[in-house]
Amino acid sequence: MKQKSDLKTLDQFVDEQYGVKGTSKRDKFETGYEAFKLGFLLQQARLEKGLTQEELAAKCGTNKGYISKIENNLKEIRISTLQKIVELGLGGHLELSIKL
Secondary structure (H helix, E strand, C coil), rough: CCCCCCCHHHHHHHHHHHCCCCCCHHHHHHHHHHHHHHEEEEEEEEHHHCCCCHHHHHHCCCCCCHHHHHHHCCCCCHHHHHHHHHHHHHCCCCCCCCCC
């Protein structure tokens, strides 16, 4: 099977579109991507548990609108609130890491 020479890796594409790591545009992109990823992960976990946003909100003491805003990257979330959602709402365990 012959590969196209114009194919790029995701890293190459992001470098071209947003600049190299450390530039203002790239840093803004990276921050937005992390927030998007968190909302997406929460949504997938909620769906896997078969919960609606309203059911998840009730389990962890918040409201449907707040869950929706997190899932749609419209609201920042505190770590303590994230922990409640994961542990009380989803029955999971939150693990964080720091990469240098």
